[in-house]
Amino acid sequence: MKKAFYHCDIFTLDHEKIIKDGMIITEDEKIAYIGKMEEERLQDCEETYNWSGKWVMPGLVNSHVHIVMNILRGVGDDMLLHPWLTEKIWPLEAKFTTDLAITSSKAAIVEMIKSGTTLFNDMFNPIGLDVFKLYEAVKDTGMKGNLAYTLFSNDKGDEAIAKEAYDMAQYIKKDRSLIRTTVAPHSPYSCSEELLRSSVSIAKDLDLPLHIHVSETEKEMNDCLSEHKATPVQYLADLGFYEQPTIFAHGVVLTDEDVALLNEKGTSIAHNPISNLKLGSGVADISSLNRAGVNVAIATDSVASNNNLDMFEEMRTAALLQKGTHKTPEAMPAYSMLKMATLNGSKALGYEDTGVLKEGYKADFISIDPRDKVHLQPLENASSHLLYAASGKDVSDSVINGNVVMENRVLLTLDEERIIYDLNYYYKTL
Numbered sequence: 243m244k245k246a247f248y249h250c251d252i253f254t255l256d257h258e259k260i261i262k263d264g265m266i267i268t269e270d271e272k273i274a275y276i277g278k279m280e281e282e283r284l285q286d287c288e289e290t291y292n293w294s295g296k297w298v299m300p301g302l303v304n305s306h307v308h309i310v311m312n313i314l315r316g317v318g319d320d321m322l323l324h325p326w327l328t329e330k331i332w333p334l335e336a337k338f339t340t341d342l343a344i345t346s347s348k349a350a351i352v353e354m355i356k357s358g359t360t361l362f363n364d365m366f367n368p369i370g371l372d373v374f375k376l377y378e379a380v381k382d383t384g385m386k387g388n389l390a391y392t393l394f395s396n397d398k399g400d401e402a403i404a405k406e407a408y409d410m411a412q413y414i415k416k417d418r419s420l421i422r423t424t425v426a427p428h429s430p431y432s433c434s435e436e437l438l439r440s441s442v443s444i445a446k447d448l449d450l451p452l453h454i455h456v457s458e459t460e461k462e463m464n465d466c467l468s469e470h471k472a473t474p475v476q477y478l479a480d481l482g483f484y485e486q487p488t489i490f491a492h493g494v495v496l497t498d499e500d501v502a503l504l505n506e507k508g509t510s511i512a513h514n515p516i517s518n519l520k521l522g523s524g525v526a527d528i529s530s531l532n533r534a535g536v537n538v539a540i541a542t543d544s545v546a547s548n549n550n551l552d553m554f555e556e557m558r559t560a561a562l563l564q565k566g567t568h569k570t571p572e573a574m575p576a577y578s579m580l581k582m583a584t585l586n587g588s589k590a591l592g593y594e595d596t597g598v599l600k601e602g603y604k605a606d607f608i609s610i611d612p613r614d615k616v617h618l619q620p621l622e623n624a625s626s627h628l629l630y631a632a633s634g635k636d637v638s639d640s641v642i643n644g645n646v647v648m649e650n651r652v653l654l655t656l657d658e659e660r661i662i663y664d665l666n667y668y669y670k671t672l
């Protein structure tokens with residue numbers, strides 16, 4: 243089916259030029275035409291959307307999130323990472339039911355779509371959940387992303403955990419829906435050596451990326467050095483990581499040797515600036531990682547440590563932190579940051595056909611209507627406003643894989659009112 247989105251200003255992020263009064267024609271899930279408005283092209287389109295005055299850009303990529311945790315927003319504020327996990331988050335997650343997890347995940351997807359994300363990279367705690375039922379619910383939302391069973395050593399035993407993770411990953415991979423998966427051991431400190439090795443072999447066997455929290459805090463670095471005589475990045479190298487595409491969430495505390503290894507192996511860093519600030523973990527030096535050639539993507543982490551999934555807020559924070567910590571505004575130009583939150587994220591997640599708007603690529607894009615928004619004036623400076631002035635609440639429309647999933651802020655694939663009601667009902671059961 244052909245659809246036309248027209249009379250809009252398009253930021254392709256394939257180049258810095260803006261297409262003024264442009265149009266995008268999609269054919270099924272792909273972009274068939276992108277360029278100047280040509281009236282006659284409307285004739286063979288079955289659906290047409292007059293987006294007069296709107297700005298259009300690629301959908302944002304949230305490269306590290308925990309969608310099942312959306313029900314834990316506001317739990318355990320102002321605590322350090324390790325007590326926050328062991329005293330607050332993990333005991334509450336142990337009480338999750340599958341229906342609660344589905345509602346929480348849908349709430350995260352509502353929040354992501356409404357704030358401009360079109361592709362996400364999740365890892366969820368599977369304890370007590372029917373993971374297949376959760377996947378079936380997530381795949382029906384119209385959202386695109388990776389949903390992954392988090393492996394971490396517990397009473398169930400490493401062998402049983404690895405088998406469950408394998409079965410789920412194999413099932414998702416065979417299903418070929420808009421939801422894909424990764425192999426996601428939680429972290430070097432919460433998985434046994436055996437479980438980390440099993441994760442690598444599952445990833446190799448099913449040809450999937452690995453996704454893991456790494457080098458988030460000084461404590462993690464110091465503990466790893468004393469226990470394994472290696473930094474977390476080097477320890478994982480010894481266990482066979484990097485032989486598959488690998489995404490590291492965080493990378494706050496890294497040595498020069500770590501950075502060289504990440505670059506050599508093509509490992510991506512998912513940078514979560516607000517979560518790192520809120521948990522007092524520090525600031526990842528992404529401008530140096532970027533300069534060294536490491537693929538850096540942007541992420542929110544969960545709402546329990548953020549406390550929202552607004553990638554516009556995340557981009558702006560990430561850019562400002564680099565300028566402040568390097569004491570120069572040149573440390574992170576706006577265009578580089580927009581690329582990190584779109585194309586770099588797509589690359590990190592293994593999606594080679596999204597992240598920029600060009601013909602042949604997937605039709606994953608969002609719009610903002612600036613005309614009635616005083617904080618997005620003057621209109622002429624739009625490319626600056628997208629990074630330094632806009633917020634997720636400004637997003638008007640969202641198209642994922644050629645499907646319109648939000649039109650003028652109304653969701654077309656999810657019942658937002660019902661999800662909000664259910665989320666509050668389930669929260670009281672915890």
Ligand SMILES: [Zn+2]
Binds near residue numbers: 308455491
């Ligand atoms: Zn995380």
